[in-house]
Amino acid sequence: MDYHDLLIKNYLLAALPNDVKARLLPLLEPCFLPLGHVLCEQGASPNYVYFPEDAIVSLLYVTENGASTEIAVVGNDGLVGVAVFTGGESMNNRAIVQSAGQALRLPASVLKEEFKSHGAMCHLLLRYTQVLITQMSQTAVCNRHHTIHQQLCRWLLISLDRLPSNQLNMTQELIANMLGVRREGVTEAAGKLLKLGIIEYRRGHITVLDRARLEQLCCECYAVVKKETERLMPYRTAHHDHVITSSCACHPRNVRYRTDKK
Numbered sequence: 001m002d003y004h005d006l007l008i009k010n011y012l013l014a015a016l017p018n019d020v021k022a023r024l025l026p027l028l029e030p031c032f033l034p035l036g037h038v039l040c041e042q043g044a045s046p047n048y049v050y051f052p053e054d055a056i057v058s059l060l061y062v063t064e065n066g067a068s069t070e071i072a073v074v075g076n077d078g079l080v081g082v083a084v085f086t087g088g089e090s091m092n093n094r095a096i097v098q099s100a101g102q103a104l105r106l107p108a109s110v111l112k113e114e115f116k117s118h119g120a121m122c123h124l125l126l127r128y129t130q131v132l133i134t135q136m137s138q139t140a141v142c143n144r145h146h147t148i149h150q151q152l153c154r155w156l157l158i159s160l161d162r163l164p165s166n167q168l169n170m171t172q173e174l175i176a177n178m179l180g181v182r183r184e185g186v187t188e189a190a191g192k193l194l195k196l197g198i199i200e201y202r203r204g205h206i207t208v209l210d211r212a213r214l215e216q217l218c219c220e221c222y223a224v225v226k227k228e229t230e231r232l233m234p235y236r237t238a239h240h241d242h243v244i245t246s247s248c249a250c251h252p253r254n255v256r257y258r259t260d261k262k
Contacts, residue, residue, distance in 0.1 A: 009053035028104040039095040048105040049081035055101030069180030075162025085115040142221040149189040153218035171204040
């Protein structure tokens, strides 16, 4: 069967050759990722890797006193659990669901064996890892050198790129925790965007009304990450509008989604 005819919302999985899809799709388990759910703690070894479809997962670094800062986000562009195939085994950050949604999960042992074959999956994962490193590096630069207002613009744009609409369900307190700043700073920055008519905010629900203006107000960090992503992951653009239904009985789409409990 032609696996290009399957509806696969995760771009990393969609980019795989048919023979790899034939091996992996029957082993993928659909699951629902609720807001705030921790997929893997910092220092733990993941039993599964997750391929988000319309969920967003934040990778947070947690300090000894419990404070945390977001260092990267993972959505339909990649997977959670790069430590599985990079050799580190354990996660050096906490993976927590930032935006609830659906995902596909795969046993870590299966991905590890696939990576060892040095085939198409290996090359895709290495390119994605470089994109993730770029995002982490640029986040560090942004947090050190740019204003909270610019950081918020970058965060909103990166999140929007991984969602199917222009709406985010996110409280200002949660955004502050992700950025590692005080809530008052986020409230002030969000207020400026609200007055400019760029966003609409109501009780934890953010709607971006003017994305073009948001990009103009953002620092260069977002553009740097986007450019590197498009260079290393051209398949993301190629599959962006590819929506075809599937009747394959073994495809994850025909399985009821479960709420993940690790």
